[in-house]
Amino acid sequence: MTENNNFSTWIEIETYAIEQNVRLIKRKTGSRVMAVVKANAYGHGTVPVAKTALRGGADYLGVARIEEALELREAGIKDPILVMGYTPPERVIEGIDNNISLTVWKIEHIIIASHLAQNQGSMVNLHLKVDTGMSRLGAQPEQVLVLAGEINNHPGIIFEGVFTHYARADEKELEPTAKQEQTFSKIVNRLSSVGLRPPLIHAANSAAILTRPDSYFELVRPGIAIYGLHPSPECRLPSGFRPALTWKTVLSPVPVGYADGFRRIAGNQVLVGGQFVPVVGRVCMDQICVQLDGVPNAQEGDEVVLIGQQGNENITAESLADLWGTINYEVVCGLGARVPRIYK
Numbered sequence: 001m002t003e004n005n006n007f008s009t010w011i012e013i014e015t016y017a018i019e020q021n022v023r024l025i026k027r028k029t030g031s032r033v034m035a036v037v038k039a040n041a042y043g044h045g046t047v048p049v050a051k052t053a054l055r056g057g058a059d060y061l062g063v064a065r066i067e068e069a070l071e072l073r074e075a076g077i078k079d080p081i082l083v084m085g086y087t088p089p090e091r092v093i094e095g096i097d098n099n100i101s102l103t104v105w106k107i108e109h110i111i112i113a114s115h116l117a118q119n120q121g122s123m124v125n126l127h128l129k130v131d132t133g134m135s136r137l138g139a140q141p142e143q144v145l146v147l148a149g150e151i152n153n154h155p156g157i158i159f160e161g162v163f164t165h166y167a168r169a170d171e172k173e174l175e176p177t178a179k180q181e182q183t184f185s186k187i188v189n190r191l192s193s194v195g196l197r198p199p200l201i202h203a204a205n206s207a208a209i210l211t212r213p214d215s216y217f218e219l220v221r222p223g224i225a226i227y228g229l230h231p232s233p234e235c236r237l238p239s240g241f242r243p244a245l246t247w248k249t250v251l252s253p254v255p256v257g258y259a260d261g262f263r264r265i266a267g268n269q270v271l272v273g274g275q276f277v278p279v280v281g282r283v284c285m286d287q288i289c290v291q292l293d294g295v296p297n298a299q300e301g302d303e304v305v306l307i308g309q310q311g312n313e314n315i316t317a318e319s320l321a322d323l324w325g326t327i328n329y330e331v332v333c334g335l336g337a338r339v340p341r342i343y344k
Helices: 015-029 038-042 046-055 066-074 089-097 107-119 141-153 175-193 206-211 317-324 328-333
Strands: 009-013 032-036 060-063 081-083 101-104 124-129 157-163 200-202 245-250 269-272 275-280 303-310 313-315 341-343
Touching: 015 032, 015 046, 015 206, 032 046, 038 046, 038 328, 046 060, 046 066, 046 341, 060 066, 066 081, 066 089, 089 101, 089 107, 089 124, 101 107, 107 124, 107 141, 107 157, 124 141, 141 157, 141 175, 157 175, 269 313, 317 328
Parallel strands: 009 341, 032 060, 060 081, 081 101, 101 124, 124 157, 157 200
Antiparallel strands: 009 245, 245 303, 269 275, 269 303, 303 313
């Protein structure tokens, strides 16, 4: 029988694993660490994971949207936070009022931030994002010096950082990331030569932390690695890192479904009594059925593991990603908000 009698399906998060993973990154890089806790901390729970990462030595928190940053502030977290994505002009003032660093890559962003900061009698920290090959957000390399000068010269602004994002650092092919790193390093050197280098330069995501030590700079930005998950099948975490998340339910019939993030894919298996058992029939919104012929002693209320270890067997986020035709990021980020998270 399961030890948990409160929920029909739940997620267990081992906070010590997250703390230890952050410590390993800090020790490896010798740099300050921005723990990326966007997307509900990759499905692990934004506020508890943020607090855990900070206990593990993280110096900064990274999110994608202003709403995520405000959630952290409302939880009483006072440590530095960077919104790495787009902030609507109407919400920039919330970032200023809550001492949240914002990302810019256009002159319009800079002008708005400066105007609102002055109106508030305050200052706003800005990071300039550079597109070195990801082809998403960011200023083109040839625009950087002009934009950096605008940030530096506009009142009400503190030029806190410059960063880029590697598109393919988790792949075996090294050349694309090497080109991005070279482009970004040239930009940083140019900024230094004209006295515009801000205090925080950052580029290394989880994969680059493992493979590209020249990109550590003053700050690294681990995301998937702090949760103990591999950046990709080709870029695997070394020993010492541990997954933090286990997903469980019970035999009842099994009360979990696609509304919880368990996909309608043929070939699903779960663990019962320390053995793999197949999911049969269709995955419903709230329930699945499993074939128990190989576990004759199974009883109603027994624990079922969807992600994690039971006995000597283990279902990883990576193995589910292979089955579902996706990546481990999407598996854990897709775990439903209605599934309770229990922190150990």
